[in-house]
Amino acid sequence: MSMIKAFAAIAAMIVMAACSSNEQQAAAPATTTVTPGSVADFRQNVGDRVFFDTDMSNIREDGRQTLNRQAEWLKKYTNYPITIEGHCDERGTREYNLALGERRANAARQYLIAQGIPAARVKTISYGKERPDPVGSDEAAWARNRRAVTELQ
């Protein structure tokens, strides 16, 4: 495995991640290291999502650590408005899950506000169980689907 191949693979992953999630920020860095303050930097080095237990919306300990890093980063790079997407696994009904996704997004939002992020900077949107990531019908997939994702605009 040559260094060049590994290098190319990493670069491709970075570009794909940027493209798939936010077209405005698609001009991802084509260098080996992500640009500090970029969307790719946020995703890769901070972590854009936190996970929840079944039917719960409280922020877990692992989520707190991620959100603490997010708050720190967002205070440093203040140019991004934020939308937090709330999501659920498929093991609930559609309408209830829309509400549950909203509750999860709001829990993450309140946590960031408590860390000093201005409330006006953070919006929420719920996708309920309509946008699973990853796609799967087992416990591992569902655990990843129960998430709040911080999207930079």
Next chain:
Amino acid sequence: MKFSRRSTILGGAALAAGSAAPARAQLTIDMTKPSFEPVPIAIVDFSGDRVGADIAGVIRNDLQNSGLFRSISPSSFIQRDVDANAPPRFADWRGVGAAGLVVGQIQQSGGNIKVDFRLWDVVVGQQATGLSFNSQPSNWRRLAHIIADAIYKRVTGEEGYFDTRVAYVSETGPLASRVKRIAIMDQDGANNRYITDGRTIALTPRFSPTLQEIVYMAYAEDRSPPRVYLQSVDSGRRELLGNFPGMSFAPRFSPDGTKVVMSISAEGQSDIYEMDVRGRALRRLTNTPAIDTSPCYSNDGSQIVFNSDRGGSQQLYVMSAGGGGERRISFGEGRYATPVWSPRGDFIAFTKITGGSFGIGVMRTDGGGERMLANGFLVEGPTWAPNGRVLMFFRQQPNSGGRAGSVTLNQIDITGRFERPVPTPTDASDPAWSPLIPQ
């Protein structure tokens, strides 16, 4: 789309009391009995116009799909020269095992067609019912459904449900970028059409009582919260039903069509509100930190059933239509969701999640007498046929290997019999069964 129901045609006397009924099958069915045999029925192609065979085909399909009838194959018919205006040779029809015989004729009259049909009680040897209709030729499918409804009513004593439509969410594409658009079709799958364009996700369609409008929730093209829209079915004109800062969702019309009840989210809390459709006045009906959603009016409009997790887990509650008097009605094991009040007022259907599986069930409106009708990996979202005897819901198979499992509409009798898939051109979820189409 006007139908003039001209008259009941002659010979339609009720069965003579005490008339001998020696044959095994009878032309009546008691749907409340725990078991029964489907009524064998012969439906002859209507005479007088080429569309007569199509009309007969639609009637056969409707009756057969109800599970209450067995349509006898026309290839086995003995009497081939049956006259729509004269009594048939009953012995021939008994010979093929029929309890009922449907005959009809079509006559041109001006630009319209006149369709006469008769249902013969083969067992007794008398006419059971007969009707005559005038309509535009293009309405032949609806005429067939109306005739099937008349037959269903004569045999079961219940109102029919064939002259109805179903709104649902058509689903296409991979799950990560799934296209979800609202579609409307006839109850039997015919005349499918799309009423949203699929550029954004649209969910939870519900008919107004006249079928002229639907309400649904749709996402915007920017990242603003999804909201409830009211859309005219024929013109396609749509309007936002209240511009709230948070998400609005789970809309449903009141039985008289003057109000829409829905949930609105704020700060992670979802409460139930009622909006006056004409004046757009908004009234808050619940106020708890919980998720209160999936509201549905009682058939008389006086109460609202909804689900809430205010007690810790998702359960069903009933309150007055104006708010207040909230009381829990579900006490079984598991989580209860998507309650829908029967149009005849006797039951509430719901989705129930127990352990790893989902079920569709019914309970009395006081919460007693719970019965589960269908179960599976994921079954959800029951909706009532207008006669309150049949439910439609959706059934999703597990996803596997990164691919979406199939999602289909299914129909089931409230006794739990006769589950069958309802054909749709794409994967389909969130069915909403319309009332009978106004004639």
